[in-house]
Amino acid sequence: MSDGGGESGSKHQQPHTKRKFSGDDFSQAIAKVAVAQICERVGFQTFQQSALGKLADIAVRYINSVGKAANFYANLSGRAEGNVFDIFQGLEDLGLDQGFSGASDINHCLASSGIVRELIQYANEATDVPFAYAIPHFPVVKDRKPKSSFLQIGEEPPIEDIPAWLPAFPDPQTYFESPSQNERASDSYTEKIELGKQQRKMEMSMVNLQRQFSESGPSSFVHGDSSKEKKTVESNPFLSAPLHFEEKEVSSVVLPAKLSKEVALQNPVAKKHVVDNHISVMETFAPALEAMKNRFCESTEEQKNIQLDQRPPVQFKIGVGKKSLVKPLKSSPQNMDGGKIDPWFCKENENDERKGDLKIF
Amino acid sequence: MNHNNNFQQSSDGRHDDDAALTEFLSSLMGYTPTIPDELVEHYLAKSGFQCPDVRLNCCLCFCRIRLVAVATQKFVAEVATDALQQCKARQAAVVKDKRDKQQKDKRLILTMEDLSKALREYGVNVKHQEYFADNPSTGMDPASKEE
Numbered sequence: 001m002s003d004g005g006g007e008s009g010s011k012h013q014q015p016h017t018k019r020k021f022s023g024d025d026f027s028q029a030i031a032k033v034a035v036a037q038i039c040e041r042v043g044f045q046t047f048q049q050s051a052l053g054k055l056a057d058i059a060v061r062y063i064n065s066v067g068k069a070a071n072f073y074a075n076l077s078g079r080a081e082g083n084v085f086d087i088f089q090g091l092e093d094l095g096l097d098q099g100f101s102g103a104s105d106i107n108h109c110l111a112s113s114g115i116v117r118e119l120i121q122y123a124n125e126a127t128d129v130p131f132a133y134a135i136p137h138f139p140v141v142k143d144r145k146p147k148s149s150f151l152q153i154g155e156e157p158p159i160e161d162i163p164a165w166l167p168a169f170p171d172p173q174t175y176f177e178s179p180s181q182n183e184r185a186s187d188s189y190t191e192k193i194e195l196g197k198q199q200r201k202m203e204m205s206m207v208n209l210q211r212q213f214s215e216s217g218p219s220s221f222v223h224g225d226s227s228k229e230k231k232t233v234e235s236n237p238f239l240s241a242p243l244h245f246e247e248k249e250v251s252s253v254v255l256p257a258k259l260s261k262e263v264a265l266q267n268p269v270a271k272k273h274v275v276d277n278h279i280s281v282m283e284t285f286a287p288a289l290e291a292m293k294n295r296f297c298e299s300t301e302e303q304k305n306i307q308l309d310q311r312p313p314v315q316f317k318i319g320v321g322k323k324s325l326v327k328p329l330k331s332s333p334q335n336m337d338g339g340k341i342d343p344w345f346c347k348e349n350e351n352d353e354r355k356g357d358l359k360i361f
Numbered sequence: 362m363n364h365n366n367n368f369q370q371s372s373d374g375r376h377d378d379d380a381a382l383t384e385f386l387s388s389l390m391g392y393t394p395t396i397p398d399e400l401v402e403h404y405l406a407k408s409g410f411q412c413p414d415v416r417l418n419c420c421l422c423f424c425r426i427r428l429v430a431v432a433t434q435k436f437v438a439e440v441a442t443d444a445l446q447q448c449k450a451r452q453a454a455v456v457k458d459k460r461d462k463q464q465k466d467k468r469l470i471l472t473m474e475d476l477s478k479a480l481r482e483y484g485v486n487v488k489h490q491e492y493f494a495d496n497p498s499t500g501m502d503p504a505s506k507e508e
Contacts, residue, residue: 027403034396035437039471041395042441044448047471054487055476059437063401066429067408074410082410084386087425091432097484112378119428120385122435123392130393137399 026138031056034131041129066090091115209239386424394430398423401430443479444471451475 035056036047069090074082088110096103100114110116147167150157157164405412405426412422448469473489480487494500 030400037395038437039441043445044471045468051471051473051476062433062436063404064408067405067410071409087428111382123431128393129395131397135397135399
């Protein structure tokens with residue numbers, strides 16, 4: 001009741017199957033673009049996908065029909081190549097549904113047929129709108145390299161009766177059975193056992209790693225005891241020790257221009273006291289940005305130190321419209337850095353026009 | 362006499378028609394139809410209409426391809442115009458009914474309904490599904506669904 005009758009086929013779920021491209025897709029796509037251009041000139045502003053596809057398909061079929069009819073008339077006249085008059089006759093055949101002046105006259109001269117006159121009229125009136133893209137000549141025929149003959153290679157044919165200008169035989173390796181394959185087939189069972197052993201080794205090393213991690217803090221992890229664990233750690237990047245601050249160079253985050261500008265601009269929706277605090281918001285967020293740059297490298301203690309040094313603790317609550325992805329900030333410094341990063345992400349997600357209320361307790 | 366007059370008239374007429382035709386064909390060289398030549402050439406070749414290589418300086422062959430392109434463009438433009446008229450008629454009818462409410466969205470959209478109505482005159486029957494449902498009970502009353 002609710003969904004059924006209203007939508008006239010314009011909304012339907014797309015299947016999640018991988019699309020297979022057929023050979024005709026390129027020309028169909030070009031036809032769609034051309035038809036869309038024609039319709040735009042006629043006066044349409046938007047199209048339904050299915051309607052545009054249908055019209056393009058019909059245009060293609062029209063071209064096919066004209067070609068078929070023209071070829072038929074050429075063959076009827078005893079010619080292999082079609083000429084302009086064959087095309088006119090083909091167009092007349094297709095235009096009989098609609099009708100044109102002089103259609104009933106069987107013996108009329110083709111040059112004076114109604115179809116031609118209408119066509120001339122249309123060409124004179126219509127404005128010239130060329131196709132939007134430059135198309136290469138298609139379909140592209142692949143150059144096939146012919147197989148080289150015995151003469152070209154310089155070999156002698158193995159049997160006397162074979163002439164030398166025939167293509168050479170393929171290499172024997174391509175059709176002889178190689179001995180290594182057979183050995184591999186018999187060893188599949190042993191291979192499976194070896195795979196199982198390797199997997200078990202990996203699992204054991206992972207368990208050891210976890211145990212070590214829980215026993216001592218993350219700082220001592222790098223100075224692991226067993227060399228075996230180190231090896232597995234080196235091989236698997238996900239199990240490696242977390243990088244410390246300044247160990248690895250991370251590219252700095254460039255603030256997008258619109259965000260820096262719009263924070264400074266006045267928003268008519270926002271309340272008055274928000275305006276006064278806009279600059280202070282940027283300043284307060286600056287340390288959070290810095291923290292984000294070194295996000296992967298810092299430990300929590302260092303972060304706290306940075307925040308506390310640069311500015312006095314200010315408690316503020318940010319609510320952004322309907323959706324608030326922010327948890328309210330508490331007085332303890334431990335939660336401050338975590339809370340500050342969240343509203344920044346929340347801001348990026350929300351609409352630029354929407355601004356939250358800024359209250360200072 | 363009469364016959365001669367007629368013959369002369371018809372020959373003059375034919376001459377005019379020929380002149381118009383040759384003029385038109387020569388003007389096709391300067392006119393670039395919206396449908397590209399490569400596309401038309403591809404489909405004409407597919408349907409069997411043999412044409413010598415266009416790359417050579419053969420304006421006759423070029424003329425044929427351009428002629429088909431212009432004819433197809435005319436056909437599509439006619440269908441589109443009919444569909445546009447259908448769309449506008451539908452919008453006018455809606456506006457008549459609800460004048461108090463805000464005016465109907467002025468955007469002209471090519472829909473399947475208008476297209477199928479326009480194409481019916483050209484002998485092309487295009488039928489479109491109203492909606493697609495994933496199981497037979499979609500869109501039924503909730504009471505009957507529970508049963």
